[in-house]
Amino acid sequence: MSLICPHCQRRYRPGHDRCSADDTTLVADPMVGRVLGGREIREFVGGGAMGMVFKAYYPPLDRFEAVKLMHARLAQMNRSAVDRFHREARIVANLRNPHVVQVYDTGADEDGHLFICMELIKGEPLSDVIERLGCLSPARVVRLMTQVCDALAEAHDRGVVHRDLKPDNLILETDRHGEDVLRVLDFGIAHDAEALQKTETGVQIGTPVYMAPEQVRGDHDAVNGRTDIYALGVIAYTMLTGDNPFLGRGLLDVLQKQLSFNPPRVDSVMPAVSPAFAALIAQMMAKPPAERPADMDAVRAALRALHETDE
Structure with a gap:
C-alpha cells in the first residue's frame, strides 16, 4: 500500500516507514x-x-x-x-x-x-538508462531517435507539440525479441500547463536543459514541431556523450546557454560518431528554428540514410 508523510505530504511506495525529509512516521495514503x-x-x-x-x-x-x-x-x-x-x-x-x-x-x-x-507500462526511463550506462552506441541512438520521430511526426501532423520532451518522458521497453522499444509520455500536458507556469515563474514550461531558445524567450508563437526537434537533438547529444551540453551553475546560466552557447560537435567529443550524424544533431540544435530540419519526417529520413550507410 502507498504511504504518505502527514507532515510534508511526500508520497512513498511500499517498503518505507519514515519520511526521508523529516523522519516522520508514514501513514496510509488517502x-x-x-x-x-x-x-x-x-x-x-x-x-x-x-x-x-x-x-x-x-x-x-x-x-x-x-x-x-x-x-x-x-x-x-x-x-x-x-x-x-x-x-x-x-x-x-x-x-x-x-x-x-x-x-x-x-x-x-x-x-x-x-x-x-x-x-500502464513497465519500462525504464531513458534518463535512468543513460545514468546506468553512461552513453549509448551511435547505432542504438539512431534506432531510438527514429522511434521518437515516428511518434512525434504523427502527433505534429495532428497539431500537437510535446514541448517538454526529455529522457524522463521517454520510456524504454524490450519486445519479445529483445529489441528496444521507446515510448513517448505526456503529450498534450505541457502545452496546457504553459500559461499558468509562465505566470508563476516567468519562464515557459519545459525542462531547462532541453528547452529550445524560443521557449526560453517566451515566444509562444514560435513554438512548433521544430521546438521538439531541438529537444530531440539535445537528447541525442546526451545519449551519445552521457552529458547534457547545457548543464550550468544554475537556472540562469542554463537558460543563457540555451540562448547563446553552441556545443562542440558531438564527433569532436565522441570520435565513434560519424560526421554526418554529428552534422544532423548540430542542425537539430540550431538556435534559429528556421535552420533546423523542417519537420520530424526530415529528421527521420536523415536517420534512415545514416542507418543504410552504416549497413
Missing part, C-alpha cells in the same frame, strides 16, 4: 481506494513537476492503468485552457503509434483537479 474516472487507485508510482502517477484498476476491462493526477495549481487554468487539455488528450488518444503511450480518458475530480488515464 488516495488509495479513491475512484477517478471509474479507476480505483491502488498505489503511488511516482511524481513530477506537473502531477502524481498512480497505478489503478479499471474493472470494466479488468486491467491496470496509470492515472496521472495533476497538481492543484493546474486546476486554476482558465476554461479555454482546460478545454484544450481535454481536446489534445483526445487527439493523442486517437494516435495508433506503437511509440506513443496510449491515453484512455481524461477528467476532473470533485475539487477540479485534472487527471488523465493512460496505459
Whole structure:
C-alpha cells in the first residue's frame, strides 16, 4: 500500500516507514481506494513537476492503468485552457503509434483537479538508462531517435507539440525479441500547463536543459514541431556523450546557454560518431528554428540514410 508523510505530504511506495525529509512516521495514503474516472487507485508510482502517477484498476476491462493526477495549481487554468487539455488528450488518444503511450480518458475530480488515464507500462526511463550506462552506441541512438520521430511526426501532423520532451518522458521497453522499444509520455500536458507556469515563474514550461531558445524567450508563437526537434537533438547529444551540453551553475546560466552557447560537435567529443550524424544533431540544435530540419519526417529520413550507410 502507498504511504504518505502527514507532515510534508511526500508520497512513498511500499517498503518505507519514515519520511526521508523529516523522519516522520508514514501513514496510509488517502488516495488509495479513491475512484477517478471509474479507476480505483491502488498505489503511488511516482511524481513530477506537473502531477502524481498512480497505478489503478479499471474493472470494466479488468486491467491496470496509470492515472496521472495533476497538481492543484493546474486546476486554476482558465476554461479555454482546460478545454484544450481535454481536446489534445483526445487527439493523442486517437494516435495508433506503437511509440506513443496510449491515453484512455481524461477528467476532473470533485475539487477540479485534472487527471488523465493512460496505459500502464513497465519500462525504464531513458534518463535512468543513460545514468546506468553512461552513453549509448551511435547505432542504438539512431534506432531510438527514429522511434521518437515516428511518434512525434504523427502527433505534429495532428497539431500537437510535446514541448517538454526529455529522457524522463521517454520510456524504454524490450519486445519479445529483445529489441528496444521507446515510448513517448505526456503529450498534450505541457502545452496546457504553459500559461499558468509562465505566470508563476516567468519562464515557459519545459525542462531547462532541453528547452529550445524560443521557449526560453517566451515566444509562444514560435513554438512548433521544430521546438521538439531541438529537444530531440539535445537528447541525442546526451545519449551519445552521457552529458547534457547545457548543464550550468544554475537556472540562469542554463537558460543563457540555451540562448547563446553552441556545443562542440558531438564527433569532436565522441570520435565513434560519424560526421554526418554529428552534422544532423548540430542542425537539430540550431538556435534559429528556421535552420533546423523542417519537420520530424526530415529528421527521420536523415536517420534512415545514416542507418543504410552504416549497413
